[in-house]
Amino acid sequence: MKRIVVCYKWVLDEAYIRLNADMTLDTNQVDHKISDYDRNAIEAGVQAAKALEGTTMGLTFGTAEAKQSLKAALSRGLDESCWVNAEEASQADGAATASALAGAISRIEDVSLVICAEGASDTFARQTAPRIGALLDLPVVTSVCAMELLGNTLLATRKLKDSTETLEVELPCVVAVLPEVNAAPIPGLKAVLAAGKKPVTELTPEDIEADLSPRAKVEQVRGYVMDRKNVVLKEGSAQEKVTELLAHLRKEGVL
C-alpha cells in the first residue's frame, strides 16, 4: 500500500516561554507541542492518504522528550508513527535533521509522498523538505498552499509573493506545505484515546544511515524587543490623522 510520511517537530510551546530581565529565555516549566505548521502537514497527510487509499506515518527526529509527541501526532489521524530518538537532535542543524529523517524514510517501504511543513514554528529555517528531497533524490515542491492528488500525480499550488503557481509532479515526491493548505482540526477525545493503541516504531542513530553532526551551531537564543516607533499624529483634522495613520500602517506592512 502507498505510504505517506509526514515529518513533524516537537517544539517548546512558546506561549509559556518567559523572557528573563537579561533577555535570555526561561524555558523551565515549558511544555512541548507539535510545531503549529506541522499540524497542517499532518492533516495534509491524512487527506492525501484518503485520496491515494494509502496509509500515513508520522516521523520525528527528537530527543527523549519527543516520545510524548507520538501520541499527540497519532491523535491527529495518522496510522502509525516513527521516532528517531537521538540526543543529537537538540543540537541539530538543517542538514543533520534532514539526514536523520531521510535515513529513516529510506528504511520505509512504498513511500509515495513525504510531507513537511514549510518551516518549524520555532526556527522556521525552511530547510527540511528541500534537503530531504536532495538526499533521497526526489522532486521537491515548497510553499504549497493547496494540493490535490490525481492517481500518481500531485497537483500543487505554490504561493508566491503576489501570485500563485500550479504545477504537476509525479509521485514519489517531497512537499512543504503552508498553513493555508488546510484547517487542521483539533482532535476529539476518541481520537486521543485511539492514538494510544496505534503502532509506534523507535529508531536510534545506529538503525539509520545518517550524519548527525551539525555544522551550523546555535550560539545563543535571546529575546528580542522591538523598539516602539513612538509616532504621534497630532496635526490636522480627524480625517487627516486617519489618512496619515493608514499611510504609516501601510508603510510598516501592517495593512
Next chain:
Amino acid sequence: MDDEIFDALVIGGGLAGLAAAWTLADQGKSVLVIEKGDYCGAKNVTGGRLYVSPLLPHLGGLLDNAPFERSISREELCVMSAEGSLTLSYTDSSLAALPGQSYSVCRAKLDRYLARQAEKSGAILATKMRVDELIIEDGAVVGVRSGGEALLARTVICCDGVLSLFPQQAGLRGPLEPRHCAVGIKEVVELDAQLINQRFGVSDDQGAARLFLGDATQGRFGGGFLYTNKESIGLGLVLGIEAFSAEGLDLTAPELLERFMQRPEIAPLIAGGQSVEYSAHVIMEGSFDQLSRLYGNGVLVAGEAAGFSLNAGVTVRGMEYALMSGHLAARAVVETCKRDDFSAQSLSVYQKLLEDSFVLKDFRSHRSVAASLDHERFFGFYPGFVTGLMHDLYRVDGPKQPIYPTVRKHLKASVIKDALFKDLGKVRKL
C-alpha cells in the same frame, strides 16, 4: 474499534482528580482523566500551602518524591491597621524538623508531577479537552459528553473544582451563592533563594507562612497570605464576595492587592523581585452545611467540586481535602467494581470512607467557624484596637503612663467591653 468503557472517568486533572486517577490506576482500574487546561496545573490557583502529614499514610506512593517547595518552619500572623501592624512569629523544633508537616507548593510543578505519576501507573490523561455535560440515563450517570463526543464509564468522578456544574446537573446540589464564595487573588514574585532565606530567617529547605488580618482587606471578611517558595514568594488576598460587594468600598480586588503589596510590612520582602504570575480564582467559603451530596447513581464528587475547602478568612485549606477525597472516591470505585454495582447505594461507601477520614472529621468540627468569623469586629475593629494599644505602649514623647493604665484606657475607650464577651463566645468555636 469498540469504544472502551472505563471503570472511572475523572473530570478535571487538579489535585482531587489526579489523586483519584493515580489510586485507581495503581489498583489496576482503567481510568481516563479529562482536563481542560493545556497541561495539568496550567490554570490552578493556590496560595500555596499543603499539609502533607495527614496524607502520607494514604498517598505516600504518590507524594513521597513530589516537588514541594519549602517546609514551613515559621508560622507568622500579622495584624494590620491602616497605620501599623503587630506581627507574631512562631517556630519550634518540630516545625523546623524535616520532613516537615506542611510545604509551600507551586501548582504548575506539583500538578504536572502528579499527572506524570498517574500516567506512569496507567491512567490515561487527555488534556485540552473540556467536559461539557454528564450523560444521564434512567437517573444514573453513565458517561460524559465532550466536544460533541460521548464517552461511557462505569463511574464518573467530578473533580473539576469550585465552579463545577456537574454536581448540579446530577441533582446533587443547588447553585452556588455569592455569600458562600470568596475570591482569591494572587501574585508570584520571583526572588533569589538567598534573599528569601535572609529576609525570612530561614534555611534553603525551610520557609515561612505569613497571614495578614485587618487592613489587608480593609477590615472586611478575608485576609492576606504570603508563602515562601524555593525561588519565589506567593502572596495575595482572599476576599469574601458578599463583604466586598456591599456598599462603601471604593477599591477593586486588584487595587487592594496592589495596596497590600505596597504596605511597609510587605514591600521590603519582595523588593527587587520580578512579578511572574498573576491569577485569581473563586474559593468556596466552605463549611459542612454547604457540602454537596457526595455521590449518586454512577457518580461521585471530590475536591472543591464537592465543597471541600475551609476558608476561615485568614487561611484557606483545600488541597489536602482535594487529594484525600479524590483518593477515597477512587477507593470507593475499586470497592464497587468488585460488586459490579455502581448505584448510589453501592457508592455510598465513599461517604463512609470520608466520615472515617480527617476530611469529614474536620468539616464536622469546623461546622460553625466561618459563620462565627464573619464579623466586622474580627477583621476591622480588633486589628485597629491591637495596633492602637501597641502604638501607645511604645510611644514616648512626653510623660509616659505605666502599662496597665494604658491598657485600661484602651479597653474603656472602645466599644470593646460588651463586644468582648460576645466575641469570646465566638472565639471558642474556632
